[in-house]
Amino acid sequence: MAMRPPPPLVDDLMREIFLRVPPHDPRALVRAAAGCRSWRGIIRDAEFAREYRKRHGxxxxxxxxxxxxxxxxxxxxxxxxxxxxxxxxxxxxxxxxxxxxxxxxxxxxxxxxxxxxxxxxxxxxxxxxxxxxxxxxxxxxxxxxxxxxxxxxxxxxxxxxxxxxxxxxxxxxxxxxxxxxxxxxxxxxxxxxxxxxxxxxxxxxxxxxxxxxxxxxxxxxxxxxxxxxxxxxxxxxxxxxxxxxxxxxxxxxxxxxxxxxxxxxxxxxxxxxxxxxxxxxxxxxxxxxxxxxxxxxxxxxxxxxxxxxxxxxxxxxxxxxxxxxxxxxxxxxxxxxxxxxxxxxxxxxxxxxxxxxxxxxxxxxxxxxxxxxxxxMSFYTGAWGRLPTSHQVSRAVVGATTI
Known part of the structure; x- marks a missing residue:
């Protein structure tokens, strides 16, 4: 049975949570992208990357x-x-x-x-x-x-x-x-x-x-x-x-x-x-x-x-x-x-x-x-737009310590 997509309110909340992930831990957002299609869409969004960089300075x-x-x-x-x-x-x-x-x-x-x-x-x-x-x-x-x-x-x-x-x-x-x-x-x-x-x-x-x-x-x-x-x-x-x-x-x-x-x-x-x-x-x-x-x-x-x-x-x-x-x-x-x-x-x-x-x-x-x-020193946000499918991300997270 296919999972229903989360309501928009949940997406807004998750976006705020993702924006607070420490920038020195970029792997955390890659793991989050493996959670579901909606989360992956948030993290891959170019506007999210710009806001993330601006927030963390x-x-x-x-x-x-x-x-x-x-x-x-x-x-x-x-x-x-x-x-x-x-x-x-x-x-x-x-x-x-x-x-x-x-x-x-x-x-x-x-x-x-x-x-x-x-x-x-x-x-x-x-x-x-x-x-x-x-x-x-x-x-x-x-x-x-x-x-x-x-x-x-x-x-x-x-x-x-x-x-x-x-x-x-x-x-x-x-x-x-x-x-x-x-x-x-x-x-x-x-x-x-x-x-x-x-x-x-x-x-x-x-x-x-x-x-x-x-x-x-x-x-x-x-x-x-x-x-x-x-x-x-x-x-x-x-x-x-x-x-x-x-x-x-x-x-x-x-x-x-x-x-x-x-x-x-x-x-x-x-x-x-x-x-x-x-x-x-x-x-x-x-x-x-x-x-x-x-x-x-x-x-x-x-x-x-x-x-x-x-x-x-x-x-x-x-x-x-x-x-x-x-x-x-x-x-x-x-x-x-x-x-x-x-x-x-x-x-x-x-x-x-x-x-x-x-x-x-x-x-x-x-x-x-x-x-x-x-x-x-650098943000890693540019790579988020190239995140692979959910299955590929899961394999990368399990099998390696890289992004």
Whole structure:
């Protein structure tokens, strides 16, 4: 006997329930879609997906990426870098995005995209969308050579790592960055020549397939690769740190202009982590405290330091973790205010700056510590419109942990 469809009032109630499902648990809605045809219709509706994203605001953190130096088993083989993705939600990217990537160097992650430097492939860069599985291969312009590559040194294990800093970001006009999948993107490179204290910058557009002309500005110190710090994007401006000074280089892509910003006059300085509430966020650990500083960004660029905070780590982390002498800030999830702390002996932790909740998200890697962690943040709502039949969804939910 066929089941009667539920009355419209029940559909309205279920819609409100589905809208309240936490965005870091996308598998829950896939399970719900297997319940009946009516529920599947609600979840597959494009308007429901838009309302869901708007209600939850900042995209959830579905996982994070990091690099590990892989030591060979045989004496005469070379060490090499491997990029990894670790899920922190009920989300698993489609292969090969979920697999370890040897010789792929992690550069940046933003707006649902991940940027890799791939020196052993035909292309110099690969941009990946971990939700859709799409990826784009990009060749560097010859004009980028002086800031991208080191001089040849057979004994330098950093040889295959890119020398400049990089940022990837959505280039869709007036985008709210809640659902950037499939839109145009840009890649900004900001770096220094080895022999000069001069910053150079150029930007790639996926719409034109071309790199802009290289521009430059005098700096106080060198700009090294992405392992030396994070980049930040505010509107049409990209920010990257200099290495041993506290200055930051601002790259205005629309005006093709470079500027140098001085650091705040604080006791502890800080490393550029990203953007918080539209301001540049700098962080530094002097145990047992976490120091945070924020810089306002105006229409013409950075305009001054707004606030400084000190967070006591003692009530947030286990005592044995607090005793680790090599604790450092290695990542920040923008929009949800989650910071990553690396330790030498206890692995990787996250601290939610809003709630104070802490969580261990990865064990210590033998012979290696986390230099930089890139959160991957995105809604998974685009896939709901492609949900299969009720029978197929049931089989997927029973037989796998993926969506």
């Amino acid at each position: 900042a995209p959830p953190m579905l996982g994070f990426l990091f690099e590990e130096l892989h030591y060979p088993r045989r004496e005469f083989d070379d060490a090499y870098w491997v990029s990894h993705f670790v899920s922190t939600a009920t989300f698993r990217p489609p292969p090969p995005a979920c697999q370890a990537r040897p010789y792929w160097h992690l550069l940046d992650s933003r707006h649902g995209l991940v940027l890799f430097y791939t020196p052993r492939m035909k292309a110099d860069f690969v941009v990946c969308d971990l939700v859709t599985g799409n990826q784009w291969e990009i060749h560097a312009s010859p004009k980028c050579a002086d800031i991208m590559w080191w001089e040849w040194d057979e004994e330098d294990e950093e040889l295959e790592r890119i020398r400049c800093n990089a940022a990837v970001f959505c280039a869709k006009d007036r985008c709210d960055h809640l659902h950037c999948h499939g839109g145009p993107f840009r890649i900004a490179l900001v770096g220094s020549e080895e022999s000069e204290l001069v910053a150079h910058a150029t930007v790639y557009s996926s719409e034109t397939g071309e790199w802009s002309d290289m521009i430059e500005v005098q700096t106080l110190d060198f700009i090294l690769g992405p392992w030396s710090g994070h980049s930040a994007v505010v509107g049409n401006k990209v920010y990257v740190p200099c290495v041993e000074s506290d200055s930051v280089v601002e790259y205005n892509m629309d005006e093709q202009k470079l500027s140098v910003i001085d650091s705040p006059d604080t006791n502890h300085g800080g490393y550029l982590m990203g953007v918080e509430d539209g301001m540049l966020l700098f962080a530094f650990v002097v145990q047992p405290r976490l120091y945070l500083s924020s810089m306002k960004i105006g229409p013409s660029g950075a305009v001054g330091w707004a606030r400084q905070r000190i967070i006591e780590l003692e009530p947030l982390l286990p005592r044995d973790v607090l005793l680790d002498k090599y604790m450092s800030v290695v990542g920040f999830a923008e929009g949800i205010n989650v910071i990553f702390l690396s330790t030498a002996t206890h692995g990787l932790y996250t601290i939610d700056l809003n709630s104070g909740e802490h969580k261990k998200v990865h064990d210590r890697i033998y012979g290696y510590y986390f230099e930089k962690v890139m959160p991957y």
